[in-house]
Amino acid sequence: QQRRARGVAADVDIERLTTQVETTRASLIPLDAQVTESLDRLAILTGRAPGALDAALSASDAPLPTLPGSVAIGDPAALLKQRPDIRAAERRLASSNAQIGEHVADYFPKVTLLGDLGFSATDPGHLFRKQNFTWVGAPYLQWNILDFGRTRGAVRAAEASRDEAEANYQKAVLGALQDANTSLQRYGHQREHVVALTKVQTSAVHARSLMDERYRAGVASMIDLLDTQREALSAQQNVIAGQAELIKDYVSLQKSLGLGWQTNAG
Structure with a gap:
């Protein structure tokens, strides 16, 4: 516009340049919406509330990962x-x-051992000694042949x-x-x-x-x-x-x- 004021730039040149600038600005609007949506999705994936990662990940000068x-x-x-x-x-x-x-x-067939556990002591004080335990057992055969x-x-x-x-x-x-x-x-x-x-x-x-x-x-x-x-x-x-x-x-x-x-x- 300064060059047009000095008479060294045509109106059509200024309008084309203005169109280019406004087109670039318009293209940024949907990109900003995509960034916000992606940040919210990342926050949810990490178990956080939407917007919790905005400050950490929305830096405009952050480089792409190497x-x-x-x-x-x-x-x-x-x-x-x-x-x-x-x-x-x-x-x-x-x-x-x-x-x-x-x-x-x-x-x-499955073999199961069945039996009775008893005590052979006559004195109650000796009731739970190892040698006074008695065991009577017999194998039990289980076979569902039918x-x-x-x-x-x-x-x-x-x-x-x-x-x-x-x-x-x-x-x-x-x-x-x-x-x-x-x-x-x-x-x-x-x-x-x-x-x-x-x-x-x-x-x-x-x-x-x-x-x-x-x-x-x-x-x-x-x-x-x-x-x-x-x-x-x-x-x-x-x-x-x-x-x-x-x-x-x-x-x-x-x-x-x-x-x-x-x-x-x-």
């Missing part, structure tokens, strides 16, 4: 066993196997339950492998995408600097300068959005491997 230079996979089988769904499916399978053993035991049909049915039902648990376990393992592989591929591709976006930003910033020099020299218009500024700003926004997506992909990768947040890798 990701490790590489992700150590190690033994995928050992890592997948740390997943809660794999552990739960494994325990259900073990429980089903144990139930089969319990029902198979019903095929065999219930073999019921036992066989119970065993078969337990085996069917075991087969179902085994199928569910295999399904959980295969699903975990697919989840881990997909997360790993997505994370790797997103890293390459961020590198490409960073190169675009570098070129856009350089073009803006060159156009600024041309504008100051009087060989480029304000429209040309605004275009390069808008392109540089758009490239910067794309890099930030790509980095945020990369962080989410890293979290998904760690989750798929049953790990937590790790930034100590080189």
Whole structure:
């Protein structure tokens, strides 16, 4: 506006610049709403009231978390066993196997020792001495031979339950492998995408600097300068959005491997 007052800037240039500024301000409004919603969700997940984390996490100058230079996979089988769904499916399978053993035991007789406990002392003062205890016992044989049909049915039902648990376990393992592989591929591709976006930003910033020099020299218009500024700003926004997506992909990768947040890798 000062340049227009001096007669060195056209009205159309001022209006285009004003439009760019107001467009940027308008884009911040839904972003602020998303930030508030995310902070409230984080507070609830940590067992706190909505708004409890606003002061700690809403700093406008807080940098994005730093990701490790590489992700150590190690033994995928050992890592997948740390997943809660794999552990739960494994325990259900073990429980089903144990139930089969319990029902198979019903095929065999059970021996119970029955008897009477008495005292042989004549003097009440010697009543509770060890040598005055008497034990009369006999084994009791219990065998439900007529219930073999019921036992066989119970065993078969337990085996069917075991087969179902085994199928569910295999399904959980295969699903975990697919989840881990997909997360790993997505994370790797997103890293390459961020590198490409960073190169675009570098070129856009350089073009803006060159156009600024041309504008100051009087060989480029304000429209040309605004275009390069808008392109540089758009490239910067794309890099930030790509980095945020990369962080989410890293979290998904760690989750798929049953790990937590790790930034100590080189």
